[in-house]
Amino acid sequence: MSEPVLELRSISKNFGDNQALKDVSLTVPHGSLIVLLGPAGAGKTTTLRIIAGLEAPSSGEVFIEGHDFTQHQPNQRDIAMIFDNLALYPNKNGFDNIAAPLRIAKTPKAEIHDRVMEMAKLMKISHILDRTPGTFSGGERQRVALGRAMIRQPRFYLLDEPLSSLDFMLRIDLRSELKRLQQESGRTFLFATPDYTEALALADTVCVLIEGEVRQIAKAQELYDEPVDRDVARFVGNPPINIVLARLTRENGSASLKIGSMDMKLPDHMEHSLPSNITDVEIGIRPEHIRMVGSDTAETHLTGVVNDMEPLGMHTTVGVNLGGVDLFFTVPGVQEFTDGDKVEMHVDMESILFFDPKTGRRLT
Amino acid sequence: MAKIKLELVNLSKEFGKLTAVDDVNIAIEESETMALLGPSGCGKSTILNMIVGLEAPTSGDILIDGKSVLDVPPGERNIGLVFQDYAVFTHMTVRNNLAYGLKIRKLAQPEIEREIAKVAEFLSITHQLDRKPDELGASELQRVAIGRTLVTSPEILLLDEPLSNLEAAMRNQMRRELRRIQADTGQTIIYVTHDQIEALSLAHRIAVMDFGSLQQYDTAHNVYQYPKNRFVGSFLGNPPMNFLKGKLSESGGRRAVTSGDSTIPLPAGNLGSDVSAGSDVVVGVRPESLSLASADDPGSFSVPILAIEPQGPETVVTATFGDSSLKVIVPTGTEATEGDSIALVPKSDLVALFDAESGVRLLDSGDRR
Numbered sequence A: 001m002s003e004p005v006l007e008l009r010s011i012s013k014n015f016g017d018n019q020a021l022k023d024v025s026l027t028v029p030h031g032s033l034i035v036l037l038g039p040a041g042a043g044k045t046t047t048l049r050i051i052a053g054l055e056a057p058s059s060g061e062v063f064i065e066g067h068d069f070t071q072h073q074p075n076q077r078d079i080a081m082i083f084d085n086l087a088l089y090p091n092k093n094g095f096d097n098i099a100a101p102l103r104i105a106k107t108p109k110a111e112i113h114d115r116v117m118e119m120a121k122l123m124k125i126s127h128i129l130d131r132t133p134g135t136f137s138g139g140e141r142q143r144v145a146l147g148r149a150m151i152r153q154p155r156f157y158l159l160d161e162p163l164s165s166l167d168f169m170l171r172i173d174l175r176s177e178l179k180r181l182q183q184e185s186g187r188t189f190l191f192a193t194p195d196y197t198e199a200l201a202l203a204d205t206v207c208v209l210i211e212g213e214v215r216q217i218a219k220a221q222e223l224y225d226e227p228v229d230r231d232v233a234r235f236v237g238n239p240p241i242n243i244v245l246a247r248l249t250r251e252n253g254s255a256s257l258k259i260g261s262m263d264m265k266l267p268d269h270m271e272h273s274l275p276s277n278i279t280d281v282e283i284g285i286r287p288e289h290i291r292m293v294g295s296d297t298a299e300t301h302l303t304g305v306v307n308d309m310e311p312l313g314m315h316t317t318v319g320v321n322l323g324g325v326d327l328f329f330t331v332p333g334v335q336e337f338t339d340g341d342k343v344e345m346h347v348d349m350e351s352i353l354f355f356d357p358k359t360g361r362r363l364t
Numbered sequence B: 001m002a003k004i005k006l007e008l009v010n011l012s013k014e015f016g017k018l019t020a021v022d023d024v025n026i027a028i029e030e031s032e033t034m035a036l037l038g039p040s041g042c043g044k045s046t047i048l049n050m051i052v053g054l055e056a057p058t059s060g061d062i063l064i065d066g067k068s069v070l071d072v073p074p075g076e077r078n079i080g081l082v083f084q085d086y087a088v089f090t091h092m093t094v095r096n097n098l099a100y101g102l103k104i105r106k107l108a109q110p111e112i113e114r115e116i117a118k119v120a121e122f123l124s125i126t127h128q129l130d131r132k133p134d135e136l137g138a139s140e141l142q143r144v145a146i147g148r149t150l151v152t153s154p155e156i157l158l159l160d161e162p163l164s165n166l167e168a169a170m171r172n173q174m175r176r177e178l179r180r181i182q183a184d185t186g187q188t189i190i191y192v193t194h195d196q197i198e199a200l201s202l203a204h205r206i207a208v209m210d211f212g213s214l215q216q217y218d219t220a221h222n223v224y225q226y227p228k229n230r231f232v233g234s235f236l237g238n239p240p241m242n243f244l245k246g247k248l249s250e251s252g253g254r255r256a257v258t259s260g261d262s263t264i265p266l267p268a269g270n271l272g273s274d275v276s277a278g279s280d281v282v283v284g285v286r287p288e289s290l291s292l293a294s295a296d297d298p299g300s301f302s303v304p305i306l307a308i309e310p311q312g313p314e315t316v317v318t319a320t321f322g323d324s325s326l327k328v329i330v331p332t333g334t335e336a337t338e339g340d341s342i343a344l345v346p347k348s349d350l351v352a353l354f355d356a357e358s359g360v361r362l363l364d365s366g367d368r369r
Helices: A044-052 A094-104 A109-122 A138-151 A168-185 A196-202 A220-225 A230-235 A268-273 B044-052 B094-104 B109-122 B138-150 B168-185 B196-202 B220-225 B230-235
Strands: A006-015 A018-028 A033-037 A059-064 A079-082 A156-160 A189-193 A205-210 A213-218 A242-251 A254-259 A262-266 A280-285 A290-293 A302-311 A315-322 A325-332 A342-347 A353-355 B004-015 B018-029 B033-037 B059-064 B079-082 B156-160 B188-193 B205-210 B213-219 B242-251 B254-259 B262-265 B280-285 B290-292 B301-311 B314-321 B324-331 B341-346 B352-355
Touching: A006 A044, A018 A044, A018 A213, A033 A044, A033 A168, A033 A196, A044 A079, A044 A156, A044 A189, A079 A138, A094 A109, A094 A138, A109 A138, A109 A168, A138 A168, A168 A196, A189 A196, A196 A220, A196 B301, A205 A220, A205 A230, A213 A220, A213 A230, A220 B301, A230 A242, A230 A280, A230 A353, A242 A325, A254 A268, A254 A280, A262 A268, A262 A302, A290 A325, A302 A325, A302 B168, A302 B196, A315 A342, B004 B044, B004 B188, B018 B044, B018 B188, B018 B205, B018 B213, B033 B044, B033 B196, B044 B079, B044 B156, B044 B188, B079 B138, B094 B109, B094 B138, B109 B138, B109 B168, B138 B156, B138 B168, B168 B196, B188 B196, B196 B220, B205 B220, B205 B230, B213 B220, B213 B230, B230 B242, B230 B280, B230 B352, B242 B262, B242 B314, B262 B301, B262 B314, B290 B324, B314 B341
Parallel strands: A033 A189, A033 A205, A079 A156, A156 A189, B033 B188, B033 B205, B079 B156, B156 B188
Antiparallel strands: A006 A018, A006 A059, A205 A213, A242 A254, A242 A280, A254 A262, A280 A353, A290 A342, A302 A315, A302 A342, A315 A325, B004 B018, B004 B059, B205 B213, B242 B254, B242 B280, B242 B324, B254 B262, B280 B352, B290 B341, B301 B314, B301 B341, B314 B324
16 A cells, blocks of 8 residues: 555644634545545635645644645645636637646646647547637536646645536536546545535545534445434435434333334344433434335334425435424335325334434444 | 416527527416526526516517517516525615515505515525625525515516525425425426426426527426437436437337347337338437346346446446446345346336437337327
């Protein structure tokens, strides 16, 4: 295993009384694509700015290729930072826009030509190199801007929501191209986004930042199946996980969960894995772990009344009320529901996540 | 048939040599939400500007309640407009922002207060009426912007990418609220977006635009399940519809499409009967319309697996079909290995056939509409 290209050691950052980052540690190996995932205000941009040297940490160190760079100026760090709105030179054509960083670095002319052509091919913009940005579409602009940012080969790239201002389809398109570029060239990316689906599509590893803290570093699928706490569980998955208060009752060696006015039996092995002193819990049920059953089913089930329906093409999300508690579940395809419809639902008990209602930490 | 609220008749707009909007015909019923969906540059903003009256069409007509409004100045068309970046008066309280349009209309003070109370309650901003916009979050600002327009009871409410500046979780919630507001008020809404999810979620009908022309105008369900051409199939859905290029063949009354080593049998019926064997065609099938099968199941076909990507509850399996790639959604945990082959069977009524050159949908397998 090679030396990590970047290492954050217990970084904290205060802005006045506001603690923007709390003891953030993260290791970025060479050639990896790590996604920094978190809602707006979580500290993603502050983290990137500290790495780039645009902001000094209140405490902690930034190690780059094994050396402490905490006190180094931005231009000594050899890092590229890429934003959402990359401005192009409006009077230069595509070629000269992409070539600009190489010209500044006094690269020989023949080499500039070869590298620009190669980058243009990679970003699929060879056909617009002789045109000026005024004639580019939104996607072409962003491709040229990314090509210009990628033409230099710094130690690593910090990408701060680089695709968020693009149209949906373009975003999906460019996302997979960035991933391909990263994999083929072996470059190192630290990519900040608030979008879980983007993280899923891109990352080897995802670092979840919430309220200035690293909550979990894991593979994207692991965040989904095994979130460490309620906040992470809520943040990954769409439609979001249902989180509801429930009361755990134990009687004669078997346990049940009371949700709203309904009771559900808990499998024995799950009961054993929960702390014995706990009665009030928050439970997380993913919308796809609830399915509709016929009213004559022998399975234990919940009865709810439909109060919302959202057709989304591949799925329909249905909102139901069960005596004071709202839940959402998904059904495949397009299905019609009307407010007030009564539905019977089976919950896959094995998939329920339990959280401590006070701390939000996962219990099982 | 409900009353037609707004009608675009042969509407065109040219800017010099560029045709921004090309002969568009759309009729919107009263109390429904119509989504104008398409990529940037497809002409949706130009249509919006013409409805509002900020641009004059080069030809064609715009009718509201059956009467042409081309000669009616923008201020008198009684159309409410809400943009992506909330345009609220930052120096006024929420209450005064909501009151603004009513004061201009010279409503009496008690009436103004009654209307504000109603709209504020509707949008759950009652507790923020005395705050200034800079104390509010993005979704609350957007509620104020919508409220400010809604309070004037416009004939038509135009929402131009209203949720683009919000985060995913907030967008989910605002979609739910917009659906509720529309259902409760019966407001006629035109919703402009490039986001297929918003269009599917909110609209009764979707008009899909590309390069200035209307590609399809139909119910959200039909636009998704029965796209009229390849563009519509590709623009809605994530992952998008698969397009499998190949040649049509026929043997023993059964048709199939073949490319390289892969062959997909077409469902029984007349799908493909309007083109001759040997023609180049494209099979369109959505990733979720393919189910796992066993290789000897009738109607199934096998393709080699290229990649497996778990994405939460579902896993996207990418396979190859001749020169095309094929994505299929399977439950996470399904046994599949890269390099092996996977047997699939398509849902027969959701297989489409497109002309290889024009991308236009060929004969349907049944007369479903």
